[in-house]
Amino acid sequence: MLAVDLPYWAQSLLRVLGGTVAVLLPAGTIVYLFLFKMMSFMQSRLGPMEAGPYGSMQLFAEVGKWLQKEDLAPDGADKRIYRMAPLVVLVSTFLLVAVVPFGPDAYFTNFDAGVFYMLAVSSISTLGILMAGWSSANKYSLLGGLRAAGQLIAYELPMVLAVLGVVIQAGTMNLQQIVVKQNSDSIFGWDGLGNPYILTQFIGFAIFMIAVQAELTQTPFDMPIAESELVSGYMTEYSGFRFLMFFIAEFATAGVFSLIASVLFLGGWGVPFSWFGWDATTGSVDNWMNVAGPIIMITKMMALSGIIMWVRFSYPRFREDQLQRFAWKVLIPVSLLNIMLTAILKVAF
């Protein structure tokens, strides 16, 4: 428990502030570290070098540039929807971060239907993308928006099914409880490592990461954006700070989904060894895990988003029908099998 007793308004303020930091900080680091630098090194170039040491201030320069631009809307656009769409996408990201636990007491909300809430909220962004595609009055945007809607709905399913395996194993939908279970459980009687579900739910983890890749519309699932054919898909007409919102939402969502994946599969804010402040026998946690937890979470998030970005830079993209076929004919059957297997083993042991 936190030692200081804060009034409710101060707690709320802290939570909003924390949420903003939790969304913007990872987004910024991911953009700088992976989009600017890792991508450049993979492509035998240096990336931004001018703004700040090693171009570390590049992001601020870009944000400054975008904020200065005029807020343009196409003549034929449905202006209100057009202006609202990026906000809807961004709000989905902010709502998503609300259930992620960062430590034993460091969380924004801790409620029992956490997994359910997470899955529900993540699909709000589909709405925003469809709004953007439809209201832009641009044929490329329309194609991109429709592709995005089809893709995001198709990949929502394997994601839900992959998470179900974890829920069955943990026996709870509370994300905090899932973390606790992973750090205190044992794998078939051996408790040296706890039970990070990546080991027992590896198929689920793989499917979850593939579905995340598709939900984020990153290559090889970037048909909705497909810059070489649809110019920029549903974002074609956006510029200035509305484009910035899409941009932030894209990378922040990559970060938040990595956070959720590390909560579900990598043991969340705990490190899997019992002597790191975690006492498996009594279940009590040292207070300093509230400080170490966020750092551990960020580390895990970076590793996972590194993988997401790595795949993004090295793969060509699927065609729309191949992508749908992959979701319905491969991912969903495999994840159903995974659920069946998990349930059988759960009952057997």
Next chain:
Amino acid sequence: MTDLVDRQKLSYIAAQAADARLNVELETEGMTLNIGPQHPATHGTLRIIVRLDGEQVVWAEPSAGYMHRGYEKLTEVRTFPQVTALVNRIDWLGSFANEVPFILAAEKLMEIEAPPRAQWIRTILFELSRIANVSLFLGDLGVQLGAVTPVFMAFRDREHVLNLIEGATGGRFHPNFDRIGGLKDDLPAGWIAETKQVMKKLRNFCTEIENLLFGNEIFQSRLRGIGVIPAEVAKQYGLSGANLRASGVDWDLRRDQSLPLAYDKVDWKVWTHPDGDSFARCWIRLQETRESTLIVDQLLDQIPSGPIMAKVPRIIKVPEGEAWVSTENPLGEMGYYVVSKGDLGPFRVKIRSASFNNISIVPWVLRGVYVPDVISILASLYFILGDIDR
């Protein structure tokens, strides 16, 4: 009785008509999409008008001419040696290759032939410009399909080739190096050893691309069986170069005609592929790049010594006559039909550039494909806008 049959018939017809009307009412309206002239996939200013039913192309037509520069007309007000500076800019990725057929045509009219060393160096530079051209295609292919990394590898290794071309000719992009009767200069010192090293690098690059792109399942599933052009259709539309060889036609002007170039002195292979799909076209280009590096290596080994310029008058007047010379350029068959009236400059020049014919198949090959395949088919047909519009 007959009345009953008639009424049955009539009601049947009415039902059919109602069905038909329903079908007509359910038919959705197509969407006309304008790909280009400013579009990332057309690498230049090509405009392709496609009519879509959902994501399926019902009808497509390329609309060229947004970058027409009138080179055929401009040649009429230039002297013969000045024309090379113009035609450099037709296929700007392999510019030296554009000069060769024109110079050969002029030489044919003047009935002179370049000395062997000049022929050798011409062939080497010709193949270097092919490598410079096609290696960029191999990288760009990835971008068209959504993989951003290969293009940077292509630029990295293409830079070496451009450095070589610059070292020999003085111009990276527009060498303007070929002269009637020979070449402007001999090769600089140390160029041959350096070229051999670069050729090794280029072969590594080809292997890299082969592993990174051609071995990728997604890449294969995007290109295999897409945009199939049978050999007959390819011939009818006048395709040439790798696009034709990918349809299984064993036709290469480097081998099939005797020009004063050194191709018959080396041992090399013409690659063909039986499939005729997008993958075959890309695969042929990859193999040809590798083959080109081998050709250059062999030519460097046996380069003869001697002068690089035949005896030509200081002021070149081409005798009256007409000549047609075409060569196997990076993009396909490129030919010049030169008409001379005995003046300083040509009377009329007709340029047959490969890309113009290669994209003429677009309406045929794009019918019925999906929008993402439009891009991959266009990428695999590989055109340069300067080569279409001249």
